[in-house]
Amino acid sequence: MTILQAGMNSEKKPVSKLRIPQHDLLGIDMLDASDITTILDLAEYYVVQNRRRSLTNVLLKGMVIVNLFLENSTRTRLSFDMAAKRLGADVINMTTDGSSILKGESLTDTLKTINAMRPDVVIIRHRGEGSAEDAAKLIDAPVINAGDGTREHPTQALLDALTLRRHFSKLEGLHVAIVGDILHSRVAHSNLHLFKKMGVTQSCIGPRELLPLGVDGTQDLGAGLKNADAVMVLRIQKERLSEKLSFTEEDYFKAYGLTTERLSLAKENAVVLHPGPMNRGVEIDAALADDPTRSLITTQVEMGVAVRMACLDLLTRGARIAC
Ligand code: NCD
Numbered sequence: 001m002t003i004l005q006a007g008m009n010s011e012k013k014p015v016s017k018l019r020i021p022q023h024d025l026l027g028i029d030m031l032d033a034s035d036i037t038t039i040l041d042l043a044e045y046y047v048v049q050n051r052r053r054s055l056t057n058v059l060l061k062g063m064v065i066v067n068l069f070l071e072n073s074t075r076t077r078l079s080f081d082m083a084a085k086r087l088g089a090d091v092i093n094m095t096t097d098g099s100s101i102l103k104g105e106s107l108t109d110t111l112k113t114i115n116a117m118r119p120d121v122v123i124i125r126h127r128g129e130g131s132a133e134d135a136a137k138l139i140d141a142p143v144i145n146a147g148d149g150t151r152e153h154p155t156q157a158l159l160d161a162l163t164l165r166r167h168f169s170k171l172e173g174l175h176v177a178i179v180g181d182i183l184h185s186r187v188a189h190s191n192l193h194l195f196k197k198m199g200v201t202q203s204c205i206g207p208r209e210l211l212p213l214g215v216d217g218t219q220d221l222g223a224g225l226k227n228a229d230a231v232m233v234l235r236i237q238k239e240r241l242s243e244k245l246s247f248t249e250e251d252y253f254k255a256y257g258l259t260t261e262r263l264s265l266a267k268e269n270a271v272v273l274h275p276g277p278m279n280r281g282v283e284i285d286a287a288l289a290d291d292p293t294r295s296l297i298t299t300q301v302e303m304g305v306a307v308r309m310a311c312l313d314l315l316t317r318g319a320r321i322a323c
Contacts, residue, residue: 083308180234
């Protein structure tokens with residue numbers, strides 16, 4: 001069995017734990033450990049559902065979901081779209097291109113306009129930290145943060161957690177090393193919140209200029225990888241840099257690029273994760289990224305659909321019961 005097939009399968013919907021108290025999903029910081037477990041348990045059920053191509057799920061039939069992506073995306077946008085459609089909802093995808101934002105309309109006016117049309121869920125990605133919170137104040141329906149600047153990307157951390165939990169059959173007690181641009185990464189920030197809540201030990205590794213102040217990090221790859229069960233590799237977020245970096249991509253690969261050889265500095269059989277998009281030959285070696293015995297990167301993408309199905313199910317529960 002390859003690691004892509006490993007993990008638990010859940011045929012039965014875990015009916016006993018089907019609620020989270022939150023109206024919106026804006027960050028991992030607003031969830032507690034039991035909310036996270038509820039989402040992951042329900043996502044296990046949706047992994048099975050998503051693999052059954054013949055399935056016609058009508059849970060969200062009649063609902064209209066607005067997928068508002070004002071920053072570029074492949075995986076997150078597509079998987080929210082797919083998750084909503086797998087649950088029977090209609091989806092409207094909106095990006096900056098082709099919208100009145102290019103005519104100078106503000107985010108606030110864009111959100112007020114969307115709200116006036118009474119959508120059932122709004123998913124938002126925007127470069128501004130706190131933009132999802134602002135959206136939740138203006139939108140009556142549940143709002144899901146699909147990435148607000150460098151702040152949070154909660155569904156990415158949840159899909160990473162589901163990937164790890166399926167591979168190791170637990171989260172508590174694991175040690176995950178994060179390598180790369182932690183300073184600008186909303187993925188790292190959401191994961192660090194999640195690790196703390198779920199009893200996962202973390203080590204942060206990267207050049208000094210990419211490690212946030214206040215985070216206990218190391219510039220030494222070998223020291224940071226020691227005893228790690230999993231290594232999460234992040235790209236350098238060039239679009240968020242305010243100053244030119246003091247090193248080239250070649251220097252970076254020499255010092256921090258993860259290869260199969262370097263992965264051996266972690267625990268035996270340690271696995272690698274990457275949220276994508278990858279820059280092969282910069283932060284990760286292509287052979288390692290494509291090695292099905294060490295890389296969980298494709299599994300992460302699959303888990304993204306299941307986690308987003310679970311989040312859409314849980315956040316629309318109130319509205320569905322009210323009908
Ligand atoms: C990440 C993001 O957009 O924050 N990608 C993703 O959602 N899968 C990471 C990144 O862009 O580097």
